[in-house]
Amino acid sequence: MALLEVKDLRVESEDGTEIVRGASLTVDEGEIVDLIGPNGSGKSTLAKTIVGCSGYEVVEGEVRFKGRDITDLPMYERARMGLTMSWQEPARFEGLTVGEYLSVCTDDEDWARRCLRIVGLDPEEYWDRECGENLSGGERKRVELAAVMAMRPDLVILDEPDAGLDMSSMEDLAKVIETMREEGSAVLLITHNRDLAEQVGDRAYLMMDGKIVDEGDPKDVVLKCLMCGGGLVCGAE
């Protein structure tokens, strides 16, 4: 049984626009699966629907997690089952220190500090810093990754974790994703970065115009994506 199974999903926005027009995919326990495709093809909408964000309506199909139909479950119940997501634009968590934010994700402070170290932030320096304006975009992104890692979810969806990171950070990112797997998380990775997709993905899906149109080895799916004009970049952006 797959950890996550998305079956023939069709999703509309609140104004009735059909965004996901037939998507099926699976993620197994401990697997790293890429979801690639051009801008506007519906990847983020699919991800948000899987984790249960409001603002979208499933008009057909279902989402199953650990064998259970979760299509109508609220987001917090899905999170409680071990399903979480890190966002394309990390929040600012105004007023919270990095340490306070991570303490919401885990009771184990030693583990939280280790997560910061794994994402490349020295806990001595960052634990007491505020998450707001005085962290750079890249630092906030790392804090967000440390937070989802600290939760040790069974499945984490990473929505463009590479966007805006420099080259050395990209190499760190591949290690971070591998560490998430070692700590027991399966990963669904949305990315426009060819190198990252090929390096860490066990399998890949290609999404075009609201539909999943191909599945297979990341290198093959990346090629197909490039042939279809699905803007992938190499290395850091």
Ligand SMILES: Nc1ncnc2c1ncn2[C@@H]1O[C@H](COP(=O)(O)OP(=O)(O)OP(=O)(O)O)[C@@H](O)[C@H]1O
């Ligand atoms: N709430 C909404 N209401 C109406 N249209 C929406 C809504 N959310 C997304 N869309 C549209 O649906 C399409 C798919 O958007 P989505 O963000 O899922 O694509 P994506 O594949 O993640 O794109 P990118 O690679 O640029 O992040 C886009 O045309 C977008 O404008």
